[in-house]
Amino acid sequence: MENTAKIPSYLSRDSLGPWETYLVQIDRVEPYLDKALLPWVETLTRPKRSLIVDVPIRLDNGVIAHYEGYRVQHNLSRGPGKGGIRFHPEVTLTEVMALSAWMTIKNAVVNVPYGGAKGGIRVDPKKLTIEELERLTRRYASEINILIGPDKDIPAPDINTNEQIMAWFMDTYSVNQGKTTTGVVTGKPVSLGGSLGRHDATGRGVFICTVEAARHLGIAIAGAKVSIQGFGNVGEAAARLFADAGAKVVAIQDETGSIHNGRGLDVRQVRKHRLETGSLAGAPGSEPISGDDFWGCEVDILVAAAMENQITEKNAPAIRAKIVAEGANGPTTPAADLILQERNILVIPDVLANAGGVTVSYFEWVQDISAFFWSEDEINARLDKIMRDAFAAVWEAAQSKGILLRTAAFVLGCERVLMARKLRGLYP
Structure with a gap:
């Protein structure tokens, strides 16, 4: 198994942020990667695109309030970006960077054709009225409109966001496009193209x-x-x-x-x-x-x-x-x-x-694109197979290489991402 004789001094700090944690994980996995892919490893340590936006809204009392929002696309080598949006008072750019990177790996581990992305607004939504929350969501959707789309980047719910927020988000994007585009987000209400089985x-x-x-x-x-x-x-x-x-x-x-x-x-x-x-x-x-x-x-x-x-x-x-x-x-x-x-x-x-959420989000996206919807039993059966297959692949890699499940999952995910990056090459 991996060496655990001593905890390196740089790890012995609980103040290590999410992005630093992710970089340590990449550091640990590098020795186990296919050597032919090593020239591309630095790709994993650099987000492809990071957007910081001002999100101004008029509060119910007439005051103009400003909130800071983010959308990060970590890697798009395997497909459009996929990742949630969180509303939380402690959201930071580096946190969103880390979350987008974990989405890259996660999507590759369960082998769904997505890259990794994530978004958020630094706000305490509990302090907003429902009308203020709707204005915040719609303004944020408009501000990051340049990045998102059903074939570009597909947001979803995360901490303090839900079906209603996704409905507002989808509607805002659709109005700006001049047509209903249900596939721009997942985690929507079933009546608006959401998927059965998504909640659990x-x-x-x-x-x-x-x-x-x-x-x-x-x-x-x-x-x-x-x-x-x-x-x-x-x-x-x-x-x-x-x-x-x-x-x-x-x-x-x-x-x-x-x-x-x-x-x-x-x-x-x-x-x-x-x-x-x-x-x-x-x-x-x-x-x-x-x-x-x-x-x-x-x-x-x-x-x-x-x-x-x-x-x-x-x-x-x-x-x-x-x-x-x-x-x-x-x-x-x-x-x-x-x-x-x-x-x-x-x-x-x-x-x-926790890849079950993005797996059923993938099912929702596929159903929206095809305009053909599955039963909850079908969705749960498909989810069960994908999760069991992914676990089996990670377990086998861990046993054969003598490494932790986390390292094995990262080996599997990173190699799939890096192989896509290598095959696509550089342009120009």
Whole structure:
């Protein structure tokens, strides 16, 4: 296996940003890449195109407010850009760069014909009225209009964005084009060309990959103990699917706190309580625990489905799980990665584990282009096959090369991207 004798000093910092984390990952994978592709590796460390835009809107009180927005296309060698849009007060250009780069790798790992892109606005959407949010979305869509299109760059929902925001986005683009263009975004309402199965797709992908990993480790899902960090669309869907398969979801954490029940939480009741009260606290059949105690829960599976840099060198030593499944993008720092490896905890990397969302986004895009739509059973069956095939390929690469699943996924994804770059050549 990869050398874990010592954590390099430059990794021993929890302040390592998302872009630096991504560059470290590329650094680690380079020795395992096909030597014929090495002249092109630097392509992966440079976004193809980055756009910073001012997003001015008139607030309900008449004040003109300005927000900073971004759209980054990391790599388009394998097809149009694909990646979500997040509205969050801590969005930065370097974060969006990293997220777009992970999309490049992720799309290649599951072998969908997309490049990587990502977007965001530095804003707290909870402080905006619904009318202000619509104006913000439409203005942002207009500002990045020069980059997007169904054959150029296809946005999707991410943190704090949803079906309604995608509907506004699609409508704005369509009005500017003079025709309805449903394929410019994915994650839309079904009535506007959205796909069945999209809501649960990312969480379902996490579940499928974890079931496969557990099978290889001889862990039965029925009766397995699971903890979920992050209880949004991804974490909630994964928790529900694990519970339905007979697992015990014993701990859940989100930004409002952490709850626990050693006999298993009723996931649907917890979700209902969270929607009604805005907090996990007081959920039926639960008791509060501290954030530190959450990480120390003795479980078989930990799903990290919140934000970047949640598993660090500070809390990684406390984790008592056999499998960590990355439902979020970049939840584990490079230093924490090495600690988990030394402790023989299997990490299913984000570029594989959470690729279910972009896979069903691909299905939605295909359905929009063809104007022919599939049933939810068909979509789930296609997703299941793609995720299982991708996991099998990554597992085989890890076993044959004696490397981590993350490194193996990056080898697979990077080689597909670099081969496309090499075959296309340079022009002029």
